Amino acid sequence: MSQRKITLMGQLGDVDLRLLRIFRKVVECGGFSSAEVDLNISRAAISMAMSDLEARLSMRLCQRGRSGFQLTSEGQAVFDATMQLLAAVEDFRTRVNGLHSQLTGELNIGITDNLVTMPNMHITEALRALKARGDRVHINIRMAPPGDIEMAVLEGSLHTGAVPRLKAIPGLDYVPLYEERSALYCSSRHPLFEDRATGPDRIAEYDAVVPSYAQTPEIRKAYESLKPMASATDREGVAFLVLTGSYIGFLPTHFAQRWVEQGEMKQLCPDDFGYETSYCLITRKGRPPNLVLESFFEALDDLMDEWRRAGPASG
Known part of the structure; x- marks a missing residue:
């Protein structure tokens, strides 16, 4: 046969x-x-x-x-x-x-505003490790709103981006980074700054700044009891308005820490007001091979593993 x-x-x-x-x-x-x-x-x-x-x-x-x-x-x-x-x-x-033991090429990464003050900033250390592998690696950072970063990654003008996980987009892959805590703040110029008996009912009486950028339904609930009288397109805009003393508003705790330590801001009702935002790195599904990008993710994985083994007390 x-x-x-x-x-x-x-x-x-x-x-x-x-x-x-x-x-x-x-x-x-x-x-x-x-x-x-x-x-x-x-x-x-x-x-x-x-x-x-x-x-x-x-x-x-x-x-x-x-x-x-x-x-x-x-x-x-x-x-x-x-x-x-x-x-x-x-x-x-x-x-x-x-x-390619000496890496050559570009890494184009988009990052949402005000993450540089985040404790355990693994992105910074991963970029440092990537650069250490070769002086011919060129890193380009674009600061942009989450929606713009997602679109740029889908179109291929960015290799990856750090954004809040608001909703899953079919054309993207997601790698978890960390949880960011946000709390409610007023400035030292605000009437609530010296009020030591502030409660949720009293807070509802004062003008608040709310975000005009996308949020998850869970996060939007945190704003329901506030009195929205101003808006901002990013967290830096929220900080500008809170520092006027005319508004209260939510800010990431790591971002507001500098003003708290300087006595220029105070956290309000921490047991009643606050929320978590999940951040992740995104890449395009079916993207072409890119040794620089893969090396960046390898460095990031090593840092995340080391951080998890050390436990919360390390950060």
Whole structure:
């Protein structure tokens, strides 16, 4: 009996490599169900990928059903060839990365305003580690509102951005950074500054500055009991108006700390007013390989791991 010739139509591309990696993991795990966790995709998605691969190869790779998972003879041959191919791809990746031990290129990163005073500012240290890997790395920072940063990352003019997690956008990947605490403040010029018996009812009597930028529904609830008489497009604008003594307003605690320490601001009713904002780094789904960007994220991962091991007492 003559062997059937295996023919891939056209050039071997990223789609083929993805399908072959799924096939390899299915074989290594001994079936679709066992591979779900390792691949982090559903059994239905795995089944669809296997069907696509079989269609592209024009052959049956495995038997799957009540009797369990088992490779066909052709499937075993394809698996052996897959292991050789993926090992060669990884060897190529290692060799090329080795050529870039001295990093060269750009990192374009967008950052929401007023994060530089955040304790445990991992972005700063990750950028420092990135620059230490090569003087030919050029870092470009764009300070912008979250929506502008998200759009720039989607369009490709920014590689990554640090933004509050307000809602998930389908075209973006999210890496958690930290939680930011915001509290209600007045300035030393405000009537509430010397009031030591301030309560929620009294606070509701005074003019407040509210944000005109997007917030989550949970955060918007924190403003419901305030008297909105001014607005600001960013946190620095809120600080300007609070410092006039005419308004109260929410500010990140790390941002307001300088004025609190100088006696120019006071936190109001900390048990009743405050909220958390989740910050993350965003990248575009399906982005092209970028060694500078990956090196930045490696440095960031190392810093985050070190911070988590040290515990809250370290920051």
